[in-house]
Amino acid sequence: xxxxxxxxxxxxxxxxxxxxxxxxxxxxxxxxxxxxxxxxxxxxxxxxxxxxxxxxxxxxxxxxxxxxxxxxxxxxxxxxxxxxxxxxxxxxxxxxxxxxxxxxxxxxxxxxxxxxxxxxxxxx
Numbered sequence: 001x002x003x004x005x006x007x008x009x010x011x012x013x014x015x016x017x018x019x020x021x022x023x024x025x026x027x028x029x030x031x032x033x034x035x036x037x038x039x040x041x042x043x044x045x046x047x048x049x050x051x052x053x054x055x056x057x058x059x060x061x062x063x064x065x066x067x068x069x070x071x072x073x074x075x076x077x078x079x080x081x082x083x084x085x086x087x088x089x090x091x092x093x094x095x096x097x098x099x100x101x102x103x104x105x106x107x108x109x110x111x112x113x114x115x116x117x118x119x120x121x122x123x124x
Contacts (some may be wrong), residue, residue: 062117069113070106077102 081095 066110066114070103071111073102073106074099075102075107077105 046051075099077098078095081093081098084094
């Protein structure tokens with residue numbers, strides 16, 4: 001190496017001022033892109049949490065729940081009515097009366113459940 005090479009420690013052009021400036025600009029650009037990306041993802045997640053995804057299975061489950069809430073009291077009324085009719089014969093059909101009572105109680109129960117679920121859905 002010649003003496004002139006030792007006089008110049010960096011043989012590369014001195015771009016420290018311009019290099020730091022371009023690095024800062026790219027860093028700010030990266031940061032704003034990152035912030036925008038994070039903000040977009042956060043908004044999507046918040047929107048997804050706010051929306052309740054109701055699938056066909058949810059609808060079928062609700063349909064089944066409402067159906068069973070009417071069916072079980074009706075069947076209980078029929079069973080009790082048949083037992084009373086066999087034990088204590090009378091001119092009134094306890095089976096029919098208790099069937100109607102069971103269906104009415106089941107419909108009342110289903111109505112209360114659906115109205116409570118509707119109120120919960122309205123709150124969310």
